[in-house]
Amino acid sequence: MAQHTKNAIRDGFLELLDEKSFDKISVVDIAQKSQVNRNTFYYYYPDVFALVDDLLRHSTNELIEKAPQGTSWYETLLQVTSFARSHQQAIYHLFQ
Numbered sequence: 001m002a003q004h005t006k007n008a009i010r011d012g013f014l015e016l017l018d019e020k021s022f023d024k025i026s027v028v029d030i031a032q033k034s035q036v037n038r039n040t041f042y043y044y045y046p047d048v049f050a051l052v053d054d055l056l057r058h059s060t061n062e063l064i065e066k067a068p069q070g071t072s073w074y075e076t077l078l079q080v081t082s083f084a085r086s087h088q089q090a091i092y093h094l095f096q
Contacts, residue, residue, distance in 0.1 A: 006044055008034045010055045013048075014087065022089050059083055 012034030016025050027048065031038045045051045060080050067076045 002044075005036060005040060006054070006058075008036060009041060009044060009051065010058065013051055013055065017087065017089055056084075056087075 009030060013025070013030050016029055016033050025048065027038055027041050030048070030051070031041045034041070041051075045054065060083070063079045063083060064076055067079070
């Protein structure tokens with residue numbers, strides 16, 4: 001159940017990034033989009049930056065783990081950078 005909730009929060013956040021800029025997204029927005037309450041968000045993440053950090057780590061690990069046997073490190077790196085490019089707004093604010 002915990003993984004399902006974290007996935008819902010991550011997915012909700014990514015949907016919000018398509019709708020508005022990072023600096024306009026609040027915890028309340030994420031909770032509403034994810035269909036969880038605000039306290040549930042704070043149970044898993046202390047702030048939005050921790051969510052972005054978790055999202056990037058989770059997605060990168062998932063891309064690496066799901067790479068077919070024999071996939072070169074270069075092909076895996078291309079997949080990771082493609083993910084990063086498609087979510088560059090979140091990444092930019094994380095490292096700002």
